[in-house]
Amino acid sequence: MTKISKEQQMMKFLNERVFNPVLQSPQASDELKNGVRYTIMRMNERNAAGMVQYYWSAVIGTERSIGFAARLRAEGFDRFEEALEEFRVCFDNRFLRTNS
Numbered sequence: 001m002t003k004i005s006k007e008q009q010m011m012k013f014l015n016e017r018v019f020n021p022v023l024q025s026p027q028a029s030d031e032l033k034n035g036v037r038y039t040i041m042r043m044n045e046r047n048a049a050g051m052v053q054y055y056w057s058a059v060i061g062t063e064r065s066i067g068f069a070a071r072l073r074a075e076g077f078d079r080f081e082e083a084l085e086e087f088r089v090c091f092d093n094r095f096l097r098t099n100s
Contacts, residue, residue: 006048010091014043014055017083022072032075035068049096055080055087 004012022028022036039058043051058065058080069079080087 006095007044007046007051010048010051010055011040011043013087013090014083017086018072018078018080022075022077025077028075028077029071032071032077035071039068048091052091052096055091059084 019036019040022032043054046054058069061069065080069081072079
């Protein structure tokens with residue numbers, strides 16, 4: 001059985017909960033889809049700890065993430081905030097400390 005990396009586990013979660021619904025929707029604006037692609041690219045540049053930090057920074061709110069979250073909501077899609085509880089349980093410090 002092949003074990004997937006921590007980074008792959010997080011991306012699988014975010015793809016299912018946040019990214020893919022936007023990318024697969026014919027109703028999502030091109031601007032929103034481009035924002036999701038940019039976020040995926042940025043997440044893929046990081047290790048697991050960096051991905052967790054990126055996620056929490058987006059939730060806390062950067063200038064860019066606040067506008068993007070508002071756009072997701074306005075177009076009817078889940079934001080990082082809607083996945084917060086599950087993300088917190090799945091990708092905690094214990095997860096980051098375990099060997100992948």
